Every structure is written in C-alpha cells, then in structure tokens.
Amino acid sequence: MRIIPAAQELTPGGRKVCLAIGFFDGVHLGHQQVIRQTITDAKQHEAIGLVVTFDRHPNTVVAPSRVPPLIYSLPQKLRAIESVGADTLLLIHFDKAFSEQTGEGFVRGLTRDLGHIQSLCVGESFVFGHKRGGNVELLRKLGAELNFAAHGMSAVSLGGRAVSSTRIREAVGAGDLDGVSQMLGRAYSLAGTVVRGDGLGQQLGFPTANVDTAGLVLPPHGVYAVHAESGGKTYRAVLNIGHRPTLQNPNPQLRVEAHLLDFTGNLYGQEVELAFVEKLRAEKQFGSLAELRAQIARDILEAQMRF
Numbered sequence: 001m002r003i004i005p006a007a008q009e010l011t012p013g014g015r016k017v018c019l020a021i022g023f024f025d026g027v028h029l030g031h032q033q034v035i036r037q038t039i040t041d042a043k044q045h046e047a048i049g050l051v052v053t054f055d056r057h058p059n060t061v062v063a064p065s066r067v068p069p070l071i072y073s074l075p076q077k078l079r080a081i082e083s084v085g086a087d088t089l090l091l092i093h094f095d096k097a098f099s100e101q102t103g104e105g106f107v108r109g110l111t112r113d114l115g116h117i118q119s120l121c122v123g124e125s126f127v128f129g130h131k132r133g134g135n136v137e138l139l140r141k142l143g144a145e146l147n148f149a150a151h152g153m154s155a156v157s158l159g160g161r162a163v164s165s166t167r168i169r170e171a172v173g174a175g176d177l178d179g180v181s182q183m184l185g186r187a188y189s190l191a192g193t194v195v196r197g198d199g200l201g202q203q204l205g206f207p208t209a210n211v212d213t214a215g216l217v218l219p220p221h222g223v224y225a226v227h228a229e230s231g232g233k234t235y236r237a238v239l240n241i242g243h244r245p246t247l248q249n250p251n252p253q254l255r256v257e258a259h260l261l262d263f264t265g266n267l268y269g270q271e272v273e274l275a276f277v278e279k280l281r282a283e284k285q286f287g288s289l290a291e292l293r294a295q296i297a298r299d300i301l302e303a304q305m306r307f
Contacts, residue, residue: 001078001081001082001086001087001088001089002087002088002089003078003089003090003091004088004089004090004091005090005091005092005093006090006113007090007109007110007113007114008113010048010050010088010090010113010114012048012114012115012116014115015046015047015048016045016046016047016048016115016116016117016118017047017048017050017114017115017116017117017118018038018039018041018042018045018047018048018049018050018117018118018119018120018121019038019050019051019052019110019114019117019119019120019121020034020035020037020038020049020050020051020052020086020121020122021051021052021053021120021121021122021126021128022034022052022053022122022123022126023053023054023057023058023165024051024053024077024081025057025070025071025072025077025165026071026072026077026080026165026168026183026184027072027077027080027081027084027184028156028163028164028165028168028183028184028185029156029158029163029183029184029185030123030153030155030156030162030163030164031123032084032185033153033156034121034122034123034151034153035051035081035084035085035086036084036085037121037151037153038050038051038119038121039084039085039086041118041119041121041149042118045118045119047118048088049086049087049088050088050089050090050114051081051086051088051089051090052089052090052092052110053077053081053089053090053091053092054091054092054093054094055074055091055092055093055094056074056094057070057094058094058099060094061094061095061096061098061099062099067215068165068166068169068217069169069215069216069217069218070215070216070217071165071168071169071172071184071216071217072191072216073191073192073215073216075191075271076189076191076273078091080186083186099130100130101129101130102129102130102133102134103127103128103129103130103133103134103135103138104129104133104134104138104142105129106128106129106134107120107134107138107139107142107146108142108146111146111148116147117146117148118148118149119148119149119150119151120139120143120148120149120150120151121150121151121153122136122139122151122152122153123152123153123155124136124152124153124154124155125155126152136150136152139152140152158182158183159179163183167183168180168183168184169217171183172188172217172218172219173217173218173219173220174220175219175220175279177219177276177279187275187276187277188275188276189273189274189275189276190211190213190216190218190256190273190274190276191211191271191272191273191274192211192212192213192214192216192256192271192272193211193212193269193270193271193272194209194210194211194212194230194267194268194269194270194271194272195210195211195212195268196210196268197210197255197257200244200247201257201259203289204289204292204293204296205293206259206293206296206297206300207259208240208257208258208259209228209257209258209259209260209267209272210255210256210257211256211257211258211272211274212256213256218241218254218256219241219276219279220241220282221241221242221243221282221283222240222241222242222279222280222281222282222283223238223239223240223241223279223280223281223282223283223299224238224239224240224241224276224277224278224279224280225237225238225239225276225277225278225279225280225302225303225306225307226238226239226258226274226275226276226277227274227275227277227307228258228260228272228273228274228275229272229273229274229275230267230270230271230272230273231270235260235261235262235263236260236261236262236303236304236307237258237259237260237261237274237303238258238259238261238280238296238299238300238303239256239257239258239259239274239276240255240256240257240258240259240283241254241255241256241283242254242255242283243255243283245283245284245285246285246286246288246289246291246292258272258274259296259300261300261303261304277303277306277307278306280299280302280303280306281299
C-alpha cells in the first residue's frame with residue numbers, strides 16, 4: 001500500500017478519485033464496509049481509491065484529557081487497512097493548525113488538491129472539522145455543489161448492537177476477546193515496540209519481550225496464550241499482562257511481557273504483534289520466585305495445549 005503525507009502527492013493524472021475518510025481505530029466491520037464501498041466505487045469508475053486517515057486521535061490535540069485508549073497502534077491500523085484491499089492511503093498529520101480547519105474547508109481543500117472527486121464515503125455518524133462542525137449532511141450538500149456522491153454508511157450491527165470502536169474498547173477491557181474478534185473480523189491483537197525490562201524473565205529462565213503498549217486499551221490482567229509475530233515470522237508465546245505482584249514492588253509498573261517459545265535472538269527496538277488465542281489464568285501472587293518459575297513452566301505446557 002502506498003502511503004502519502006499530503007493530498008498533492010497523489011498526482012491522479014486526470015483520473016477520478018474515490019475517498020474513504022475516518023480515524024478507523026481497530027478497522028472493525030463498519031470501517032471495512034466504508035473502505036470496501038470506496039474500492040467498489042473506484043473500480044466502477046476506473047478511479048483511484050484513496051483511504052484518508054490521521055496519524056493520531058483528534059482528541060490528542062483538541063481535548064487531551066479525553067483521549068481514549070486506542071485499539072490499534074498506528075502501524076497496526078495501517079496494516080489492517082491494507083488487508084481490506086486499499087492500495088493508496090493519505091496519512092494526515094493531525095496538529096493544531098489542521099484542527100482549526102472547518103469541515104467545509106477540509107473538503108474543498110481535498111477537491112482542490114485531488115482534482116475530480118467521484119465519491120466520498122464515511123460512516124453515518126462521522127463528524128469532522130473545527131468543533132466537529134462537519135457531518136454527512138454537509139458532505140451531501142458539498143457533493144451536490146462539487147459533483148461527487150456522498151455515502152454515509154449505516155453502522156454494522158452484531159448481536160443487536162452497532163459495532164463501534166467504543167464498544168470494542170469496552171469489550172477488550174471486560175475480557176470478551178471472542179466478541180472483540182467478531183467485531184474486528186479478525187483475531188484480536190496488540191502491537192508495540194520491544195523495550196528493555198529488568199531482566200527478571202532471563203533470571204527465571206524464561207526470557208521475555210517487554211512490549212510498549214502505552215496509549216492502547218488492554219485486556220484484564222492475566223496470562224494468555226498468543227501468537228507473536230515479528231520480522232515476518234510467527235511464534236507461539238505466553239503473554240503476561242499485569243503488575244507482577246510476586247515481586248512486592250512498592251511502585252509496581254504495568255508490564256506486557258511475552259515469552260516466545262522456540263525463539264532465540266534479540267527483539268529490542270522491533271515491533272511485535274501479539275494475536276490472542278485464549279486466556280490461561282488470572283494474575284496471581286506467589287510465595288517465592290521458585291513458585292513463580294514453576295507456574296510459568298506449567299503455563300507454557302498449558303499454552304501448548306491451546307494452540
């Protein structure tokens with residue numbers, strides 16, 4: 001998938017452009033519907049299908065105290081969008097200047113920079129522009145003036161309720177990972193960069209990759225069987241999420257640590273994506289490191305039975 005930082009870089013060469021616009025956190029079933037409609041429009045009109053998204057949640061700039069924990073990291077989101085079939089993506093840097101642009105100004109700017117927009121597709125509840133002043137109604141009004149079709153796609157329902165990023169975050173936090181996977185249309189996973197820890201796993205004989213998941217919503221604390229993917233290779237792994245109560249640290253830090261089975265090497269600074277298979281047990285405090293070591297060995301055996 002080609003990723004461009006500015007609309008002017010698309011250079012459509014006279015071809016029409018079909019747009020899908022959204023933040024697309026999680027790239028769930030509803031988001032996929034928006035993107036696929038755009039791909040369909042582009043094929044029908046021999047146009048370029050362009051997905052437009054942002055490099056950070058808008059609240060990071062306009063309401064820092066109300067930034068939700070995200071379902072996906074940015075690289076993870078981009079991979080998921082590509083997997084739906086998108087071949088070109090405009091990744092907009094969301095900053096203060098961009099946030100002060102009106103919804104109408106944003107659309108007119110895209111029209112100016114991209115040339116002939118054939119269609120523009122969003123979710124029916126999508127709002128955009130300064131003070132969230134833009135909506136589907138505005139898009140339809142501008143479409144009538146600027147000669148493009150505006151699609152406000154209805155939400156996808158699952159279990160009688162609309163699929164949304166908010167609902168998915170709630171399900172992740174509640175540990176309903178099967179429900180999360182259904183709403184995503186793929187196995188739920190976490191992704192982040194491997195950072196240095198304190199070496200406890202190595203000391204216990206089970207070295208771990210400490211994954212930086214800052215800003216992401218996390219499942220309940222506990223031990224999980226997961227598939228860990230890095231560098232194009234996938235490994236079975238056991239993942240621990242929690243504060244490691246056995247260490248009785250007065251200032252415990254939340255850790256997301258994966259022990260990759262049948263792996264030797266160094267993952268520091270590399271991205272790892274952890275696809276959840278099943279929860280093995282809740283977080284537990286042990287009486288000693290020896291007891292913890294024995295339990296980790298049992299966790300590994302249990303995980304191998306769940307794959």
